[in-house]
Amino acid sequence: MEDLNQVLRVRREKLAALSERGIEPFAYNFTRTATSAEVRGSFEDAERAGRLEEGGYGGRAALGGRIVAWRSHGKSAFANLEDAAGRIQLYFRKDVLGEAGFGDLDLLDLGDWLGVEGTAFRTRMGEVTVRVDSWTLLAKSLRPLPFGKVEVAPDTGEHIVHSGFADTEARYRQRYADLAVHPEVRNVFRTRARVISELRRFLDDEGFLEVETPALQPLYGGASARPFLTRHNALDRTMYLRIADELYLKRLIVGGLDRVYEISKDFRNEGIDRFHNPEFTMLEWYQAFSDYEDQMELVERLVVQVVERVHGSRAFRFGEHEIRVDPPFGRLRLVDALSAALAQDVLSLTDRELRERAQAMSLPDLDGAGRGKLIDKLFGALVEPELVQPTFVIDHPKELSPLAKPKRGEPRLTERFELYMAGTEVFNAFSELNDPVDQRERFEAQAELRAAGDEEAQAIDEDYIRALEYGMPPTGGVGMGVDRFVMLLANQASIRDVILFPILRTDE
């Protein structure tokens, strides 16, 4: 307590003063009758209908919120109260509240939760305001929130924040403070929730069954990534946090649950940057009797519906781009697009020629890159950035897609697509490999890579092969990075801005 700085000490002193005056600083409840938006709305309705009382007052209301601005003027004071619906101005007068009720306002601070009752009116400056005739402290704030001052530009109505809370590290570490002072951050997470519930709604309506598969697994698989390890004490064995849902969901297809999906946290033990958080949210679905063509059609309908429900239109802004999700989306065969960009047929180029082309562009980290990786790098550098509007990139070379069925009639390609928007991959899908003999061979190839030191190569999953041996019908499967999809729809440049508590190093 001794080392509390001045600002904190003053608030503790106010807390003590409140108790001395018999004011409970932490209330148990408060009955509110309206939100800030409802008060404003009903006042404006009454105003339009000419139903205002003498003096221009609308009806009484009780509302609760956080004090976010305070302007005191001696015998009167203005404050802004913020609740989940927005902000509204409060007006306190000494002649209304009395000596004590007005004097006790001195013990309030920015950040305090306050319940007020009063009547709405319009000030000389034209702002709908609640004239407070009684107030209740709901929770005293003992630590100052980093409020900026908000200026509303008179011409544009734009909100300009002065001296706000800008330190990104502090914003992520203390997300509660970030949310408390940034209504727009709260809105990002409302958008996120909306996107996820619309994804569910779409898949539910299509007859998919939502399932839950293990996050804690004895063997991980379904993607190329390093896992997190943990330990189960009673079983005395190492367990892994899942890196993908894929293999469990396809086991369910084998079992006859012919349309399944899962929205879950996956965990990958990899670097952290603006597109990667070690735990992230993945949507995967699998549909029996369908191939990748069917899934393209389904993805197209899903994207259009979710965007329309979230934005109320098929167009939205992302950074500098105006994205339009008008079907049919563009389709681009990967090899065609890359051949055009290179002005040479990719499939006829040798590995060595591919490497020379990549080196000529001074693409980094080419050491040890195989054919698939070279193609992927060239595509990433030459074609991806151009894919701003929704575009299906299809028929990837076999080297790039060990989990997809071969393309009918073109065995060097696979039946796979990725949907790109704003230059990033959002969906990835295959006609799923359902031949257990082929699957075993591919697992064994992975095992060789693993033995050679590739930590991301997959292990042989004998149980999964057994499942395939019972018979898996032809199946189309789709995976989507939910956080990245939310980034697009909420116009956020970093994955940390769509995850409430992104992973940071510990700060002790």
Place this chain on the structure above:
RNA sequence: GACCCGGUAGCUCAGCUGGUAGAGCAACGGACUUUUAAUCCGUAGGUCGUGGGUUCGAGACCCACCCGGGUCACCA
């Protein structure tokens, strides 16, 4: 993991080729009964990320480390 940028008051930042730390906002005291980035007068507030080193003297220069942001690589 590599490279670049950053960490100074509760918040946002300034601090020159090294000379014992500044502003605005917030806070505190005072004036002000329709203000709105309220205004005006006054006061107080700092282990300069951490630890070493160079120097008569380090917020600044050197080394190491911690934390964050960005770019690249892997991936969604």
